[in-house]
Amino acid sequence: MRRGFNFPGLAFLQGLVGLALFVWVWHLIVASGAVPRAFLPSPEATWNAFVRGVTIGDMREQLLGTVLRMINGWLLASLVGIALGSAIGISETLRNYLRPTLAFARALPASAVVPVAIALVGLTPGMVLGVIVFGSIWPTLLATVQGFAMVDPRLVEVSRALHLSRFDFIWKIGLPNAVPDIITGMRLSLTVALILAIVGEMLAGQEGLGKAILLAARMFRAPDLYAGIVLLGLVGLVSSYGLLLVERRVARWRR
Amino acid sequence: MSGKSGSVVIEFRDVGLYLGGKEITQNVEFNVRKGEFVCVIGASGCGKTTLLRLVSGLYQPTTGSVHVDGKKVDGPSRDVAIVFQDYSRALLPWRTAAGNVSLALEAIGMPRAERADRIHALLGKVGLAQHAAKYPSQLSGGMQQRLQIARSLAQGASILLMDEPFGALDAMTRQSLQDEVLELAADTGATVLFVTHDLEEALYLGDRVVALYSNPGRIARIVDIPLTRPRNQLSTREEPDFLHLRRELFGLMEEIHA
Numbered sequence: 135m136r137r138g139f140n141f142p143g144l145a146f147l148q149g150l151v152g153l154a155l156f157v158w159v160w161h162l163i164v165a166s167g168a169v170p171r172a173f174l175p176s177p178e179a180t181w182n183a184f185v186r187g188v189t190i191g192d193m194r195e196q197l198l199g200t201v202l203r204m205i206n207g208w209l210l211a212s213l214v215g216i217a218l219g220s221a222i223g224i225s226e227t228l229r230n231y232l233r234p235t236l237a238f239a240r241a242l243p244a245s246a247v248v249p250v251a252i253a254l255v256g257l258t259p260g261m262v263l264g265v266i267v268f269g270s271i272w273p274t275l276l277a278t279v280q281g282f283a284m285v286d287p288r289l290v291e292v293s294r295a296l297h298l299s300r301f302d303f304i305w306k307i308g309l310p311n312a313v314p315d316i317i318t319g320m321r322l323s324l325t326v327a328l329i330l331a332i333v334g335e336m337l338a339g340q341e342g343l344g345k346a347i348l349l350a351a352r353m354f355r356a357p358d359l360y361a362g363i364v365l366l367g368l369v370g371l372v373s374s375y376g377l378l379l380v381e382r383r384v385a386r387w388r389r
Numbered sequence: 390m391s392g393k394s395g396s397v398v399i400e401f402r403d404v405g406l407y408l409g410g411k412e413i414t415q416n417v418e419f420n421v422r423k424g425e426f427v428c429v430i431g432a433s434g435c436g437k438t439t440l441l442r443l444v445s446g447l448y449q450p451t452t453g454s455v456h457v458d459g460k461k462v463d464g465p466s467r468d469v470a471i472v473f474q475d476y477s478r479a480l481l482p483w484r485t486a487a488g489n490v491s492l493a494l495e496a497i498g499m500p501r502a503e504r505a506d507r508i509h510a511l512l513g514k515v516g517l518a519q520h521a522a523k524y525p526s527q528l529s530g531g532m533q534q535r536l537q538i539a540r541s542l543a544q545g546a547s548i549l550l551m552d553e554p555f556g557a558l559d560a561m562t563r564q565s566l567q568d569e570v571l572e573l574a575a576d577t578g579a580t581v582l583f584v585t586h587d588l589e590e591a592l593y594l595g596d597r598v599v600a601l602y603s604n605p606g607r608i609a610r611i612v613d614i615p616l617t618r619p620r621n622q623l624s625t626r627e628e629p630d631f632l633h634l635r636r637e638l639f640g641l642m643e644e645i646h647a
Contacts, residue, residue, distance in 0.1 A: 286478050288473060288475060288478040288479050289478070289479070289481070291447055291471075291473070291479075292473075292479055294447060294465045295445055295447070295465050295469070295470070295471050296465075296467075296492065296493055296496040296544065297465060297466075297467055297496055298496055302495070302496070306481075306492065306495070307481065310481070310483045310484075311483075313483070
């Protein structure tokens with residue numbers, strides 16, 4: 135996180151060494167034969183399955199399916215979360231009324247509502263999207279509420295002295311003040327959205343990496359299973375890191 | 390009562406204020422005339438800032454009333470601008486200097502096309518023309534306070550309330566800002582109500598000085614300052630009247646603190 139670290143190249147190198155060590159230990163365990171290959175394939179077999187899946191297999195389509203599902207749900211959750219969060223955050227009374235309810239909804243594991251969602255809308259793409267939105271809305275919504283609650287009282291006075299309208303206060307003071315919190319919330323939301331996209335695929339049989347790794351596991355194609363897991367890990371890493379960059383850029387006025 | 394003969398623009402009529410069951414202000418009664426520069430002094434916690442909040446409509450008096458231009462104050466008015474002491478909290482950190490001035494112009498509904506010129510002129514007035522694209526965090530304390538002053542001018546208000554605006558600045562910066570504010574007040578003909586805990590600053594700037602007792606805040610004395618204008622950091626502070634008033638008010642302040 136720290137800027138101006140002395141050896142950013144060194145830190146990166148250390149990270150690579152750590153990763154290489156991890157793969158090497160993985161290799162050693164497989165080579166020792168302590169774990170059956172049906173459960174733990176070698177790194178080479180995983181890599182080959184990965185390359186095969188991406189080049190001649192269906193992995194690209196599956197990846198696209200999962201990523202789109204994740205992003206659609208996440209964007210919808212972000213939009214609704216920011217709008218609702220602004221509406222709640224602007225009023226201290228409303229904040230006080232809703233705080234316990236929001237805390238409960240946030241603490242509720244989203245997968246727990248899946249049976250409810252299935253009962254209500256069936257095993258449809260809409261259900262999966264709905265569960266993703268429901269599960270991933272909370273970090274963004276709560277961060278927005280928080281961002282509004284933390285507006286400096288002085289700025290509230292400034293906006294009153296300037297006769298800013300309620301809309302102008304939200305748009306020009308409340309939201310910009312909340313932006314760093316919102317982006318952080320959206321980063322957390324994205325992680326949840328990915329988890330729920332995969333769970334949704336597994337449960338509702340939607341085309342994607344989640345369904346693919348479930349099938350691979352059922353058919354004891356361990357290398358394919360692990361290749362899918364590695365790819366999902368990469369999706370999570372890339373999306374989270376991308377938003378971290380956005381977070382730093384947006385909050386450049388914050389020192 | 391005052392050196393200036395303009396009409397009365399700010400009236401405190403027997404104002405009392407309770408906040409959270411505590412009496413903050415008691416029986417405050419005085420007038421400020423058009424174009425007058427009135428300074429309020431007193432120990433911290435004497436309700437100086439409260440008086441500004443009452444004029445700006447951010448607080449409502451419990452008893453009595455505050456009138457601006459003959460009308461009872463019942464909320465903030467665009468004709469009253471306020472400069473807060475804690476400039477770093479009063480500016481929008483995510484907007485540049487130009488953007489902060491723009492906020493006041495947007496508030497009065499100035500069309501986008503006209504804003505750029507006005508912003509440039511206002512920043513020029515406070516010596517920040519070169520720093521339009523900088524964020525507040527990139528400006529020194531004195532520059533941030535200049536920026537807040539520019540924003541208050543952008544509002545086009547005829548009444549300027551200043552709440553210990555230079556309290557957090559170093560002595561040199563404070564002196565140059567004192568002179569700039571005097572110049573701006575003279576240029577715009579604005580009426581200024583200026584709160585400070587610095588006795589000499591009050592004498593140097595004001596046409597009149599209102600001294601307050603503490604707990605609750607009430608008027609101890611109102612003193613006319615017959616010093617000539619324009620004032621000068623060296624010669625004004627050496628005038629016999631200045632020294633005499635300084636001694637007199639210093640004695641009063643000691644009495645207040647005791």
